[in-house]
Amino acid sequence: MVNRKYDNLISGQWVAGVKYAPNINPSNINDVIGDYAQADAVQLDLAVQAAQAAFPAWSTGNIQARADALDKIGTEILSRREELGTLLAREEGKTRPEGIGEATRSGNIFKFFAGECLRLTGEIVPSVRSGVSVEITREPVGVVGLITPWNFPIAIPAWKIAPALAYGNCVVLKPADLVPGCAWALAEIIARSGIPAGVFNLVMGRGSVIGDPLVNHPGVNAISFTGSQSVGGRIAQQCVLNLKKVQLEMGGKNPQVILDDANLTQAVELCVQSAFFSSGQRCTASSRLIVTDGIYAKFIEGVTARMAGIKVGDALEAGIDIGPVSSLSQLEQDLSYVDIGQAEGAILVTGGERLMRATDGFYMAPALLTDTTADMRINREEVFGPVASIIRVKDYEAALAEANNTPFGLSAGIATTSLKHATHFKRHSQAGMVMVNLPTAGVDYHVPFGGRKGSSYGSREQGRYAQEFFTTVKTTYIAS
Ligand code: NAD
Numbered sequence: 001m002v003n004r005k006y007d008n009l010i011s012g013q014w015v016a017g018v019k020y021a022p023n024i025n026p027s028n029i030n031d032v033i034g035d036y037a038q039a040d041a042v043q044l045d046l047a048v049q050a051a052q053a054a055f056p057a058w059s060t061g062n063i064q065a066r067a068d069a070l071d072k073i074g075t076e077i078l079s080r081r082e083e084l085g086t087l088l089a090r091e092e093g094k095t096r097p098e099g100i101g102e103a104t105r106s107g108n109i110f111k112f113f114a115g116e117c118l119r120l121t122g123e124i125v126p127s128v129r130s131g132v133s134v135e136i137t138r139e140p141v142g143v144v145g146l147i148t149p150w151n152f153p154i155a156i157p158a159w160k161i162a163p164a165l166a167y168g169n170c171v172v173l174k175p176a177d178l179v180p181g182c183a184w185a186l187a188e189i190i191a192r193s194g195i196p197a198g199v200f201n202l203v204m205g206r207g208s209v210i211g212d213p214l215v216n217h218p219g220v221n222a223i224s225f226t227g228s229q230s231v232g233g234r235i236a237q238q239c240v241l242n243l244k245k246v247q248l249e250m251g252g253k254n255p256q257v258i259l260d261d262a263n264l265t266q267a268v269e270l271c272v273q274s275a276f277f278s279s280g281q282r283c284t285a286s287s288r289l290i291v292t293d294g295i296y297a298k299f300i301e302g303v304t305a306r307m308a309g310i311k312v313g314d315a316l317e318a319g320i321d322i323g324p325v326s327s328l329s330q331l332e333q334d335l336s337y338v339d340i341g342q343a344e345g346a347i348l349v350t351g352g353e354r355l356m357r358a359t360d361g362f363y364m365a366p367a368l369l370t371d372t373t374a375d376m377r378i379n380r381e382e383v384f385g386p387v388a389s390i391i392r393v394k395d396y397e398a399a400l401a402e403a404n405n406t407p408f409g410l411s412a413g414i415a416t417t418s419l420k421h422a423t424h425f426k427r428h429s430q431a432g433m434v435m436v437n438l439p440t441a442g443v444d445y446h447v448p449f450g451g452r453k454g455s456s457y458g459s460r461e462q463g464r465y466a467q468e469f470f471t472t473v474k475t476t477y478i479a480s
Helices: 041-059 063-079 081-092 096-116 155-166 180-191 207-216 229-241 264-280 293-308 328-343 396-404 419-428 463-470
Strands: 008-010 013-015 019-025 028-038 123-126 132-140 143-147 170-174 200-202 222-226 245-249 254-258 286-292 347-350 367-370 387-393 411-415 433-436 471-479
Touching: 008 041, 008 180, 019 081, 028 081, 028 180, 041 132, 041 143, 041 170, 041 200, 041 207, 063 081, 063 096, 063 155, 063 180, 081 096, 081 180, 096 155, 096 463, 143 155, 143 207, 155 170, 155 180, 155 222, 155 463, 170 207, 180 200, 207 229, 222 229, 222 463, 229 245, 254 264, 254 396, 264 286, 264 293, 264 387, 264 411, 286 293, 286 396, 293 347, 293 367, 293 387, 328 347, 328 367, 328 387, 387 396, 396 419, 411 419, 419 433, 463 471
Parallel strands: 143 170, 143 222, 170 200, 222 245, 254 286, 254 411, 286 387, 367 387, 411 433
Antiparallel strands: 008 013, 008 200, 019 028, 123 132, 132 471, 347 367
16 A cells, blocks of 8 residues: 655645655554655755745734634644544554643644734833833744654644744744654644745754754754754754754653652652653653652552553553553663663662563553662663652652752652642752642643753743744834
8 A cells, every 4th residue: 555645845835855754653563654755955945945035024914814823723723633633642652632632732822822923012111311212022033943852743843833923933843753744734734724835834854864954054043942952952052153042942850759748649640640651751751759768668559559550552542541652762762771770770660671562563561660879870861761760768858959969950849748848849949840749741831831951941932931932122212
């Protein structure tokens, strides 16, 4: 059977790739979702040129038309959430309910930014000089390059595209080559929304082939990137050299503190949810469970018992808790970290092995490692799979110190019934997002998202804080 071909979107036209790559279902590697175009640097250049040509009209155009287009995109995503969520589960390996949830979030993001089109404000302030007034306004940045990872194939493109367009920028999107299906579906919806040709362009392909040319293209004014720290660091250097605006959202090694006074059932559930669901492939997943002495034994017993009930299987099968991991290389990385942890002295309590199912996929039993210490690689490096380690500490102060003992700073959680400790943790956690009696993963779409230290660089994404990156400030002096 011949697979359907999916092309790049450049200047409002569907353009064949220089070659095509199959998009493979990680639950069943014999299921090919389609062949997706691979662009080269020439096509990338055409996409940037199209965005440049569209910018003058779009950036100064009618904001009601912008709002209507974004609202239309949001409405279509929401009405097709089940179909898009199923596609997402099929190409990335999240369960279908998780996929539908992510599609829903994406629709809501477009609706939110449809409203934001109409809410951009400025300031008029008195000058220190007599007879002069000062206006402070925000203008679009220009052509923005958006580079996204594979683990949220529709939500991350949505939370970059929607604010970029709302504030009057033109876009070149390069999605992760592992999961182009949702990005293509989103591009197809955008192409029919009434947005003029060239305002939004999709180029698919490998980071090494078209990512570099996108970052270094002189016609691109800003880069918003989500992905690994190693790629993000290189992109930041290139952007600084080229004096481009840059925003990076990268990895995490998120701590979840469990204190003696925590509600045990709640603590077990939130840890299992945020460590293992979505196969642990969330930048906000809890990978370090920091547990105080008094609850330590009961907590491990509770988590182990809860993990025994987790169903791992085909992402499209009803009743499954966790789908496969996204690729063979991710599976190998996850399994190798389980080995590395044990070689460093950790005890593998449960899981950590490849699972076989009816279809040939990348299934893994979630792994829990105990007796780990802060200096071990499994507690310092992002695994990005269903692997969590437990660090035992004597009290709250030691737990806080351990939580902050990481080069990352994305999300941090505490499970406690103590107002004093929860309040202190909120203030002293070195993470960009803090969760009290909630999983470290799972955030709202209308408020800022991002981290500190090695997790993020530049201004925040999402909510109205997104305008910081997608606009530039102009100060105008007027003699009266
Ligand atoms: P990755 O860094 O390998 O790839 C991310 C994107 O960058 C992809 O589109 C890739 O093709 C592109 N890319 C690769 N090399 C490039 C280059 N030289 N120039 C330009 N672009 C290039 O990351 P991944 O494996 O797709 O995603 C997993 C990572 O993403 C994890 O580290 C995870 O923590 C992180 N992540 C962070 C957040 C967040 O908001 N903090 C959210 C989701 C995922």
